[in-house]
Amino acid sequence: MSLLEIKNLSVEFGSQHNPFRAVEGLDLTVEQGEIVGIVGESGSGKSVTMMAMMGLLEGQGRIVADTLQFDGKDLLTISARERRKIVGKDIAMIFQDPMTSLNPSYTVGYQIMEVLKIHQGLRGAALKQRALELMEMVEIPAAASRLAAYPHQLSGGMSQRVVIAMAIACSPKLLIADEPTTALDVTIQAQIMDLLVNLQKSQNMALIMITHDLAVVAEVAHKVAVMYAGQVAEMAKVPGIFRKPAHPYTEALLKSIPEHSKGAHRLSTLAGIVPGQYDRPSGCLLSPRCPYVQDKCKAQRPGLTAIEGGVVRCHYPITAKEA
Amino acid sequence: MLSFIFRRLGLLVPTFFGITLLTFGLIRMIPGDPVEVMVGERTLDPQMHADAMHRLGLDKPLYAQYVDYISNLLHGNLGESLVTKSSVWGEFKTLFPATLELALAAMVFAVVCGLLAGVIAAIKRGSIFDHGVMGISLTGFSMPIFWWGLILIMFFSVKLGWTPVSGRLDLAYDITPRTGFMLIDTWLAEAADPAANAGAFKDALMHLILPAIVLGTIPLAVIARMTRSSMLEVLREDYVRTARAKGLSPARVIFVHTLRNALIPVLTVIGLQVGTLMGGAVLTETIFSWPGIGKWLIDAISRRDYPVVQNGILIVATLVIVTNFIVDILYGVANPRIRHAK
Numbered sequence: 054m055s056l057l058e059i060k061n062l063s064v065e066f067g068s069q070h071n072p073f074r075a076v077e078g079l080d081l082t083v084e085q086g087e088i089v090g091i092v093g094e095s096g097s098g099k100s101v102t103m104m105a106m107m108g109l110l111e112g113q114g115r116i117v118a119d120t121l122q123f124d125g126k127d128l129l130t131i132s133a134r135e136r137r138k139i140v141g142k143d144i145a146m147i148f149q150d151p152m153t154s155l156n157p158s159y160t161v162g163y164q165i166m167e168v169l170k171i172h173q174g175l176r177g178a179a180l181k182q183r184a185l186e187l188m189e190m191v192e193i194p195a196a197a198s199r200l201a202a203y204p205h206q207l208s209g210g211m212s213q214r215v216v217i218a219m220a221i222a223c224s225p226k227l228l229i230a231d232e233p234t235t236a237l238d239v240t241i242q243a244q245i246m247d248l249l250v251n252l253q254k255s256q257n258m259a260l261i262m263i264t265h266d267l268a269v270v271a272e273v274a275h276k277v278a279v280m281y282a283g284q285v286a287e288m289a290k291v292p293g294i295f296r297k298p299a300h301p302y303t304e305a306l307l308k309s310i311p312e313h314s315k316g317a318h319r320l321s322t323l324a325g326i327v328p329g330q331y332d333r334p335s336g337c338l339l340s341p342r343c344p345y346v347q348d349k350c351k352a353q354r355p356g357l358t359a360i361e362g363g364v365v366r367c368h369y370p371i372t373a374k375e376a
Numbered sequence: 377m378l379s380f381i382f383r384r385l386g387l388l389v390p391t392f393f394g395i396t397l398l399t400f401g402l403i404r405m406i407p408g409d410p411v412e413v414m415v416g417e418r419t420l421d422p423q424m425h426a427d428a429m430h431r432l433g434l435d436k437p438l439y440a441q442y443v444d445y446i447s448n449l450l451h452g453n454l455g456e457s458l459v460t461k462s463s464v465w466g467e468f469k470t471l472f473p474a475t476l477e478l479a480l481a482a483m484v485f486a487v488v489c490g491l492l493a494g495v496i497a498a499i500k501r502g503s504i505f506d507h508g509v510m511g512i513s514l515t516g517f518s519m520p521i522f523w524w525g526l527i528l529i530m531f532f533s534v535k536l537g538w539t540p541v542s543g544r545l546d547l548a549y550d551i552t553p554r555t556g557f558m559l560i561d562t563w564l565a566e567a568a569d570p571a572a573n574a575g576a577f578k579d580a581l582m583h584l585i586l587p588a589i590v591l592g593t594i595p596l597a598v599i600a601r602m603t604r605s606s607m608l609e610v611l612r613e614d615y616v617r618t619a620r621a622k623g624l625s626p627a628r629v630i631f632v633h634t635l636r637n638a639l640i641p642v643l644t645v646i647g648l649q650v651g652t653l654m655g656g657a658v659l660t661e662t663i664f665s666w667p668g669i670g671k672w673l674i675d676a677i678s679r680r681d682y683p684v685v686q687n688g689i690l691i692v693a694t695l696v697i698v699t700n701f702i703v704d705i706l707y708g709v710a711n712p713r714i715r716h717a718k
Contacts, residue, residue, distance in 0.1 A: 157637065167622065
């Protein structure tokens with residue numbers, strides 16, 4: 054049984070009459086100890102998917118799915134109280150901007166210990182000891198004195214380490230990192246990535262990494278889901294997806310990496326933007342931008358078809374065409 | 377933090393000077409003088425008038441009177457009432473607990489109801505409750521105090537007979553003032569002699585309810601609106617999402633992670649309301665014949681009792697300033713970013 058199983062997940066915002074589907078028919082499975090990368094442009098539904106699963110969209114988005122299972126528990130029918138026993142304990146999340154993700158009114162020690170108190174019932178010396186251990190696990194120097202520090206006294210990188218310490222406090226089975234390095238400068242980015250991957254190994258957690266950075270994904274992930282306009286365009290194993298991208302969008306993403314276009318005068322780009330709320334085409338969502346577009350693509354939305362090592366949402370997958 | 381306190385203290389000196397100038401000037405701009413007011417409708421011999429003014433030291437040129445006033449102040453002498461001949465400070469001390477009791481009751485009412493209404497309105501944003509609370513609080517804020525007080529008296533005291541119309545305690549009770557707070561005094565008296573003073577505490581409480589509501593209405597409205605908008609702002613913060621992602625209960629997310637941060641601007645507003653309370657106390661005490669500072673000042677103005685007006689207002693202004701000063705320091709306690717600022 055997979056650790057996380059999502060089938061046909063849709064998330065809608067706005068009124069009933071005029072809804073906006075931020076995520077549409079998304080399928081995703083994550084195995085124990087697996088690293089899954091989710092990539093895609095801004096607004097493609099990466100974060101919303103994860104927030105929906107964590108129950109963080111309460112009162113805002115409407116969530117529909119055939120299956121939404123974590124560790125054998127059905128997250129769709131579970132009560133809010135039951136969900137709170139899982140969230141923060143077995144599933145934890147790291148956010149994009151560490152400087153705003155910590156509460157400015159409490160010390161970092163308090164904020165780490167809060168998780169331990171709520172989920173593990175730790176008290177007194179054991180609580181403090183565990184918090185200290187966590188601070189050391191995320192390689193915060195002078196951890197003991199930093200417990201009493203307020204978030205504004207820490208740098209961005211330090212804050213992100215604290216956020217990570219908070220997330221791994223109860224040894225979660227699944228850690229979701231939502232662009233964990235976007236707000237940090239480049240040298241710190243590498244350190245934080247290393248830390249996350251090391252923790253993933255030592256704790257044997259599954260790790261979902263939401264990112265714009267294909268290089269990072271290529272290096273560490275076992276599997277990649279490429280999202281476009283609320284749908285999975287392609288999901289396949291690494292490194293296959295990087296060697297032989299099946300979806301034109303994946304191919305375009307790879308081509309836009311500067312290192313891949315050495316010697317070229319201009320970076321390769323895909324013309325146009327992700328279709329917005331009201332201008333989604335009736336056919337394939339990529340059809341207005343796709344370099345290989347055919348008549349069928351404009352008329353009919355493609356479903357997911359199996360390819361070697363994964364699935365792709367395209368009428369004319371690239372590998373199939375070449376074969 | 378220390379230099380911050382000293383800087384704030386330094387700013388107080390010009391403020392005090394401004395207040396003395398204002399009160400000194402304003403009371404003398406009102407037509408009539410203390411002697412004329414004392415004599416009333418009877419015709420007054422100009423010679424006797426001049427003698428009386430000389431005795432009171434009011435025949436000197438204005439600048440000389442002002443210099444006298446300031447030098448007395450600097451010697452810690454707040455003067456005595458022209459009418460009662462008792463010391464201004466003494467009168468203030470006797471009357472102040474009544475005002476403080478009223479103001480505290482009003483503030484408790486305003487803070488408890490205001491915070492609660494603001495928090496619930498923010499959580500249930502866009503609901504009927506939210507619109508209702510905001511509509512009512514706008515009405516409350518715009519309501520003239522004297523009119524609101526009279527309406528409440530008409531309804532609750534006259535029509536329903538639930539609460540007394542005026543004063544602090546029924547005349548049937550004879551309570552020795554120990555603290556000056558009627559609630560405490562009656563409670564002590566009832567404990568000491570239950571037979572003679574049965575029901576005194578409840579009576580004092582019933583006297584207090586209406587004036588406290590009237591005086592607390594404007595602060596309540598301001599606090600509720602401020603709490604709501606501040607809560608809404610903080611609820612959108614990333615760290616509130618983090619708190620929810622930690623699996624904390626909604627109550628913990630709201631009260632520990634949201635309200636704590638939302639309170640910072642609300643605290644300032646509460647501090648500023650102390651000025652409003654003092655201003656409101658003047659009207660409220662007049663409507664309810666509440667024997668406090670507000671009524672004392674109004675009476676002093678109508679008697680042209682210069683020392684009482686000047687120094688009474690100075691004391692009240694000092695209280696307002698000191699409260700705001702304390703709020704500024706509390707602000708630092710609530711907000712570590714300010715506490716750590718050099």
